[in-house]
Amino acid sequence: MVKASAQVEKKGKEKNDTASLWFPNPRVASIRSAIIPGWGQVYNGKIWKVPIVYAALGVTGWYFLSNRTYYKQLRLGAVVGTQIIEKKRPKDSTDYHKIKDENVKLAIDRGRLQEVRYYRDRVRRELDYAVLYFAIAWALNVVEASVDAHLQSFDISPNLSFNIERDTVSWLKRAGSVW
Template sequence: MQLFRRFFLFVLLLGSCCVSNAQTDTTAVENPKDSITISEESNLANIVADSLQPKGPKMKRPRDAALRSAILPGWGQVYNKKIWKVPIVYGALGGTGGYFLYNRKWYREYRDAVRIITELTSPNGSKDSTAYLSMNENIRKWYERNQAGGLETLRFYRDDTRKKLDYSFLYFLLAWALNVVDATVDAHLQQFDISPDITFRVQPGYSEMARTSGISLVLHFK
């Protein structure tokens, strides 16, 4: 009987401790100093969302900037008031475009030379020398000095130039795409509010959440 009473008292004591701890935790959560209210969270979300919206007629729309740059390179940069970027855009496009045209020219020269020489050296091919004389002069003279393995070497040059032609076209497309990306990102960055109404500073203070003192990074919206 005495053992039962001791066990009963122990259960009551343990239950009272659990209830006390639960009430303490509930009070701590409901304390406005230790938690962020729903209204504060809503206000903060509205501030962040509002900061991402275009402010005034000077702000640029990323979609419009991207569309302009896709249609005409440099147009999006002009739209963003970054005219100094236009020479860079056309420098990149001009370099890659010039490399593409150079490779296309020499690919056609090697292709025609291989076709003409193959026909001349083939038993059933055409023996007309007019086409041979119309070949690129440098290629013709080189072939006359290296007739032994000249045809196979010309085929190698043709295939290698074809690879360079494909890569140069990809470089040109990449330069065009970077022009669109630059205009889009630049328009996005103009939407961020960097006016004096937003301040960022380091200051000492007391943290209600951590219940300690220290240095805080403060972002203040006015």
């Protein structure tokens, strides 16, 4: 746990503030978000971000599952279509009836096996991208928790000051003067 205390100046007297501030540890927030998505956001006190995290993971997870289901149909269609075209298996086989997608069955019936293989490869590529998207969403969850924990201790009060002074020594050195 990181603690900080503030110095309060009151009418020329300096007094220690008895209240201590708690700032979340970025490492703990990162580890918690890596274990369970959204746990780091809850640890940081930003509970409103949890639905966003789960929406991102849910959408990418749904994308993966829907592509996986369609890929299995296309893969089965490619195998069964190859067997039917090469006359190794009759069209009324059990595997043919396992194909639920009517478009795949129609392509096999018309002898368009190249079309089924093309879509199988394309959906496989999308399936790989879906895994990547899910991993990126999970990593963004961890990074966001860490960055948010780091920025909790950042002072944004209006009492910040900025003082600009000229460095005359370096200015004189550039002008060619020697002390």
